[in-house]
Amino acid sequence: MSEQISIGEAARRSGVKVPTIRYYEQIGLLPAPERTEGNRRNYRADEVQRLAFIRHSRELGFGIDAIKTLLVLQDNPNQPCATADHIAKDRLRDVEQRIRSLNALKLELETMVEECSHGRVKECRVIETLAHHDRCVHQTH
Amino acid sequence: MSEQISIGEAARRSGVKVPTIRYYEQIGLLPAPERTEGNRRNYRADEVQRLAFIRHSRELGFGIDAIKTLLVLQDNPNQPCATADHIAKDRLRDVEQRIRSLNALKLELETMVEECSHGRVKECRVIETLAHHDRCVHQTH
DNA sequence: CTACATCCTCTAGCGACTAGAGGAGCAAGA
DNA sequence: TCTTGCTCCTCTAGTCGCTAGAGGATGTAG
Numbered sequence: 549m550s551e552q553i554s555i556g557e558a559a560r561r562s563g564v565k566v567p568t569i570r571y572y573e574q575i576g577l578l579p580a581p582e583r584t585e586g587n588r589r590n591y592r593a594d595e596v597q598r599l600a601f602i603r604h605s606r607e608l609g610f611g612i613d614a615i616k617t618l619l620v621l622q623d624n625p626n627q628p629c630a631t632a633d634h635i636a637k638d639r640l641r642d643v644e645q646r647i648r649s650l651n652a653l654k655l656e657l658e659t660m661v662e663e664c665s666h667g668r669v670k671e672c673r674v675i676e677t678l679a680h681h682d683r684c685v686h687q688t689h
Numbered sequence: 690m691s692e693q694i695s696i697g698e699a700a701r702r703s704g705v706k707v708p709t710i711r712y713y714e715q716i717g718l719l720p721a722p723e724r725t726e727g728n729r730r731n732y733r734a735d736e737v738q739r740l741a742f743i744r745h746s747r748e749l750g751f752g753i754d755a756i757k758t759l760l761v762l763q764d765n766p767n768q769p770c771a772t773a774d775h776i777a778k779d780r781l782r783d784v785e786q787r788i789r790s791l792n793a794l795k796l797e798l799e800t801m802v803e804e805c806s807h808g809r810v811k812e813c814r815v816i817e818t819l820a821h822h823d824r825c826v827h828q829t830h
Numbered sequence: 831c832t833a834c835a836t837c838c839t840c841t842a843g844c845g846a847c848t849a850g851a852g853g854a855g856c857a858a859g860a
Numbered sequence: 861t862c863t864t865g866c867t868c869c870t871c872t873a874g875t876c877g878c879t880a881g882a883g884g885a886t887g888t889a890g
Contacts, residue, residue, distance in 0.1 A: 556867065566868090571847060586855055588868060597820070604822045608794055612846070618819060625811030632815040633805050640798040643791055650788045653749055657781040664774050670766030674773040678759060679738070681745045697836065707837090712878060727886055729837060753877075 552584070553591040562599035569599065577602060577612060577619075610639060656684055693725070694732040703740035710740065718743060718753060718760075751780055797825055 559566045572578040578598060581591045601622065605615045614635050621632050656677070663673035677683060700707045713719040719739060722732045742763065746756045755776050762773050797818070804814035818824060 554867080565848090567848065568846085570870095575846090586868085588855080600822065601820045604819050606846090608797060608819075618816065621810050621813075622816050622820065625809060627810050629805060629808060629810045629813035629815065632810065632813055633802065633807060636798055636802050636805070636815045640795065640802060643795045643798060647788060647791045647795065650784055650791065654781065654784050654788065656749060657777055657784060661774065661777050661781060664770060664777070666774065667770060668766060669762050669768050669770045669773065672762075672770035672773055674770065674777045675759065675763050678746050678749075679742045679763065681741065695837080706879085708879065709877085711838095716877090727837085729886080747877090 551593070553593070553596060555589045555591070558589075558591045558596050558599060561596050562603055564599050564603050572599075572602065575612065577616060608639065609643065610635070614639070692734070694734070694737060696730045696732070699730075699732045699737050699740060702737050703744055705740050705744050713740075713743065716753065718757060749780065750784065751776070755780070 553561075555566055555569055558564075559569060562569075564572070569578065573580055578595070581589045581595055584590050598619065601619065602615055605618060610618070617635060618632060621627060621629065660674045660677045665671060665673070669675055694702075696707050696710055699705075700710060703710075705713070710719065714721055719736070722730045722736055725731050739760065742760065743756055746759060751759070758776060759773060762768060762770065801815045801818045806812060806814070810816055
């Protein structure tokens with residue numbers, strides 16, 4: 549007899565919220581666990597591990613589809629890991645792109661905020677800049 | 690008589706897509722324009738300007754509610770601009786936070802990808818790292 | 831006159847959850 | 861034994877900011 553792990557306990561251990569766990573089950577990301585006599589979900593330790601894997605992957609920004617693929621790979625340890633590598637590299641490129649674009653936004657917002665003279669809206673640099681894109685620091689966007 | 694600006698033309702000039710313009714009208718972000726005899730939307734130049742303002746604001750990541758407030762401010766030039774300043778500063782803080790967290794992700798992903806020996810899944814650092822959060826470079830997340 | 835582009839309204843879908851209704855089960859204390 | 865209160869169940873609908881598609885009307889160029 550192995551330990552009884554309720555959905556609440558699984559949530560605590562994995563860091564995934566209770567409704568989110570049920571949602572993952574619903575979309576087929578997590579297999580439906582056994583139920584107790586009272587119809588409650590009863591998880592095994594390896595299912596909680598799987599949840600932790602999912603959570604970490606989500607934190608790193610992987611989409612549900614990518615995670616499905618990664619989970620299949622995890623279940624097939626003798627496969628070459630090229631696919632996993634590819635998914636991670638795609639994600640890395642994506643993150644780098646986001647950082648670049650957020651840095652551009654940051655610069656723009658900083659300029660807006662710095663040049664605001666805290667007077668009336670009609671002289672406000674914030675509103676002014678939003679209205680006239682061509683006066684941006686960088687026209688990259 | 691001023692120029693006739695169709696929704697398609699407004700889209701071209703503002704850089705906002707046609708269905709998105711209709712959506713903005715529906716949610717009350719953009720006032721409903723006049724119609725031609727054939728029931729087509731007919732925009733004025735200042736409405737197209739407003740669209741450009743909205744677009745730029747969205748590009749900078751402001752939410753619809755924030756943009757509504759900013760538009761009200763733009764329409765009231767004698768108000769103090771403290772609110773606009775506040776909204777922009779909030780957004781700046783948000784962007785800075787995102788950049789920080791994306792940089793952490795980037796580091797983690799880089800480590801995963803670099804340490805992958807391109808062998809089998811069972812020795813793959815990518816899968817390994819996802820499964821065991823505690824082996825992360827930074828436990829910040 | 832005939833294509834074809836553009837426009838109209840309406841509904842539904844996306845991703846990844848989150849919130850809430852309405853009810854059942856279960857453990858612990860009085 | 862009863863009651864309190866927590867956790868659990870299912871189900872539906874909402875979030876944000878669009879985007880896609882159906883099915884039809886109108887406008888324009890050759």
